[in-house]
Amino acid sequence: QSALTQPPSASGSLGQSVTISCTGTSNDIGAYNFVSWYKQHPGKAPKVIIYEVTKRPSGVPDRFSGSKSVNTASLTVSGLQAEDEADYYCTSYTDGNNLVFGGGTKLTVL
Amino acid sequence: QVRLQESGPGLVKPSETLSLTCDLSGHSIRSGYYWGWIRQSPGKGLEWIGYIRDTGATYFNPSLKSRITISMDTSKNQISLRLHSVTAADTAIYYCARLVDGLVFFDYWGQGALVTVSS
Numbered sequence: 535q536s537a538l539t540q541p542p543s544a545s546g547s548l549g550q551s552v553t554i555s556c557t558g559t560s561n562d563i564g565a566y567n568f569v570s571w572y573k574q575h576p577g578k579a580p581k582v583i584i585y586e587v588t589k590r591p592s593g594v595p596d597r598f599s600g601s602k603s604v605n606t607a608s609l610t611v612s613g614l615q616a617e618d619e620a621d622y623y624c625t626s627y628t629d630g631n632n633l634v635f636g637g638g639t640k641l642t643v644l
Numbered sequence: 645q646v647r648l649q650e651s652g653p654g655l656v657k658p659s660e661t662l663s664l665t666c667d668l669s670g671h672s673i674r675s676g677y678y679w680g681w682i683r684q685s686p687g688k689g690l691e692w693i694g695y696i697r698d699t700g701a702t703y704f705n706p707s708l709k710s711r712i713t714i715s716m717d718t719s720k721n722q723i724s725l726r727l728h729s730v731t732a733a734d735t736a737i738y739y740c741a742r743l744v745d746g747l748v749f750f751d752y753w754g755q756g757a758l759v760t761v762s763s
Contacts, residue, residue: 537689570749572690579739579753580690586747623690627748631703633680638689 538562538624538636545642546614554639556607556624562634564605568627571600571609573620580623584609611641619643646670648740648754656761662727664757666740673716674698678743679723680750681714683736695743696723730761
């Protein structure tokens with residue numbers, strides 16, 4: 535199985551919005567609504583910020599939102615804050631009870 | 645509070661077997677969740693290794709399937725990972741995490757254990 539495709543980097547200014555894409559296939563993102571997003575600071579374990587495409591766990595600010603269209607999922611971070619600077623990874627359930635991660639996107643807050 | 649803690653040798657020789665355990669506290673390993681392993685090579689992205697159900701059924705990344713064993717010890721409330729025939733490419737931080745059944749996301753993670761493959 536191939537990794538989901540994410541842009542290696544993204545950036546935005548404080549207060550602005552940025553969207554990170556995650557492209558898969560009809561066997562993963564296109565077939566299931568089990569897309570999740572993780573935020574990872576350097577040296578730390580990842581933390582889930584979006585699950586089931588659009589849902590936010592308790593405690594995650596509503597500045598984070600998720601969506602999906604066909605084979606591409608997206609994470610939008612609105613009202614960028616300095617602490618949003620991190621690596622972001624998407625993941626999807628895929629055929630055969632498998633999971634697949636994206637390659638990760640480094641978000642820089644300018 | 646759910647806590648996961650990975651442990652094991654930090655250095656493994658090429659061609660040998662990498663063995664890690666994940667101790668779980670604050671939750672029973674048999675209470676309806678799945679338990680997964682994920683790794684991250686230095687400076688690289690996350691890679692799903694596999695997961696085990698509370699029933700003991702296992703699911704593996706197809707690219708690693710031939711070299712992986714994942715098991716659980718309910719008496720110790722821990723899961724284990726064994727990766728056979730390692731090479732330098734298996735050098736990574738290995739995380740264990742709880743996978744939410746039916747929603748398919750990892751909600752609790754261990755801090756990770758760095759394993760280096762080198763002679």
